[in-house]
Amino acid sequence: MNSNYVVIGAGGIGYYLIESLVRFLEYQAKRPVTVTIVDGDKIEEKNLARQHTLADLGRNKAQVIIEQIARKLAPKNVTLKALPLYFTNTTKNESQFKDLFADGTVAFLCVDNNATRYLAEQIVSKAYNSVLVMGGNDFEQGQAQLYVRKNGKDLSPKITDFSPDIKDLDQFPDEVGCDVAVVSEPQLLLVNQAVANAMLSLWYSQIEKQLNASNNIVSVSLNEVIVDVGKASAHQFLRTSLVKT
Amino acid sequence: MARPQFDPRNGRRIRYSDSQVYDENGNVIPYGEDHSDCSMYDQVTGLPRNVDATIQVTQHAPQAAPQGQNTQAPAVTVTRVADQAYEAVPVYDTLPGQTIRQIRGSFRHSLNLTDTMDAYVNGQLKADNDTVIAGNNVTFRERSKKRG
Numbered sequence: 001m002n003s004n005y006v007v008i009g010a011g012g013i014g015y016y017l018i019e020s021l022v023r024f025l026e027y028q029a030k031r032p033v034t035v036t037i038v039d040g041d042k043i044e045e046k047n048l049a050r051q052h053t054l055a056d057l058g059r060n061k062a063q064v065i066i067e068q069i070a071r072k073l074a075p076k077n078v079t080l081k082a083l084p085l086y087f088t089n090t091t092k093n094e095s096q097f098k099d100l101f102a103d104g105t106v107a108f109l110c111v112d113n114n115a116t117r118y119l120a121e122q123i124v125s126k127a128y129n130s131v132l133v134m135g136g137n138d139f140e141q142g143q144a145q146l147y148v149r150k151n152g153k154d155l156s157p158k159i160t161d162f163s164p165d166i167k168d169l170d171q172f173p174d175e176v177g178c179d180v181a182v183v184s185e186p187q188l189l190l191v192n193q194a195v196a197n198a199m200l201s202l203w204y205s206q207i208e209k210q211l212n213a214s215n216n217i218v219s220v221s222l223n224e225v226i227v228d229v230g231k232a233s234a235h236q237f238l239r240t241s242l243v244k245t
Numbered sequence: 246m247a248r249p250q251f252d253p254r255n256g257r258r259i260r261y262s263d264s265q266v267y268d269e270n271g272n273v274i275p276y277g278e279d280h281s282d283c284s285m286y287d288q289v290t291g292l293p294r295n296v297d298a299t300i301q302v303t304q305h306a307p308q309a310a311p312q313g314q315n316t317q318a319p320a321v322t323v324t325r326v327a328d329q330a331y332e333a334v335p336v337y338d339t340l341p342g343q344t345i346r347q348i349r350g351s352f353r354h355s356l357n358l359t360d361t362m363d364a365y366v367n368g369q370l371k372a373d374n375d376t377v378i379a380g381n382n383v384t385f386r387e388r389s390k391k392r393g
Binding site for chain 2: 011014113141145162164241242
């Protein structure tokens with residue numbers, strides 16, 4: 001059973017994913033686990049349309065979320081940790097991140113840049129056992145994608161094998177200038193919520209259910225879910241690698 | 246077991262629905278006749294959404310759109326990645342030396358290609374003005390969404 005959960009990104013998608021994940025682990029899985037939230041960003045007024053509260057303006061997103069969950073749930077099975085840092089090429093070796101991707105980790109990537117997505121996938125691709133769930137959206141559409149390592153081998157294609165555009169690297173959040181940050185494109189709260197649910201559904205259907213049934217992950221039958229709140233639709237896919245071997 | 250590509254009752258191409266609305270084992274839908282309002286398919290063209298389309302570049306000379314009369318081996322295959330089924334679409338061949346932009350335009354309607362789909366050859370991203378050579382398989386797929 002997985003006991004180490006990591007959520008990188010506590011913004012639009014992460015805000016909705018984290019509380020649902022902790023509720024599930026606390027009240028339905030009922031096993032002792034650690035959930036670590038990683039985000040170096042602070043809450044700004046522009047975030048209030050989709051996440052967080054007026055009272056927390058200026059505070060770190062990861063820290064605020066674990067305080068909110070602790071107040072609401074006072075979880076006994078789930079140990080919550082906040083790391084108020086960006087996870088980047090320059091910070092990945094810092095001591096706080098030392099055990100972030102320990103063997104057996106389930107990582108949820110709720111970030112808004114490909115540089116972090118690619119970095120996380122590269123780390124997971126060297127793990128013995130690990131699960132990586134990525135999410136992303138534009139205004140109305142979004143996707144959840146899954147990559148699973150088992151016993152030192154890929155149980156499913158890498159996400160960049162079927163979405164190579166993730167390798168089209170942009171900047172890490174600590175490299176983005178204010179001029180770029182200010183003109184970020186609008187997003188719908190509904191699509192953030194839909195992607196968070198799709199990520200959790202993908203993890204639950206492909207990982208958690210198998211572990212509950214046999215304490216073993218045998219296979220992956222779906223590795224991408226595409227949601228479109230403009231069409232009220234969600235579709236599942238088993239993507240194969242675009243790279244012919 | 247390979248799924249049949251044509252409906253023996255009427256000779257029309259069969260399209261398999263990946264929608265949970267349908268029984269995956271039994272229910273097939275005649276190509277272009279899905280009026281189910283299933284959002285998996287474009288209700289105007291009847292073509293599936295969000296699936297990859299792979300175009301095989303051959304050395305045949307280009308031919309006029311055949312109106313279903315092309316008797317040569319199909320030069321184009323659509324890879325239905327969602328269910329691992331394959332569907333041959335007998336549209337006209339592409340000529341080596343064409344650009345990605347030309348191929349996208351040629352197959353825009355028949356394969357439901359959009360301008361937001363990236364083109365890959367053997368997993369490598371290609372620009373619109375890159376050219377293809379015989380033996381290339383050009384796969385078009387939607388870019389992943391980036392915000393979060």
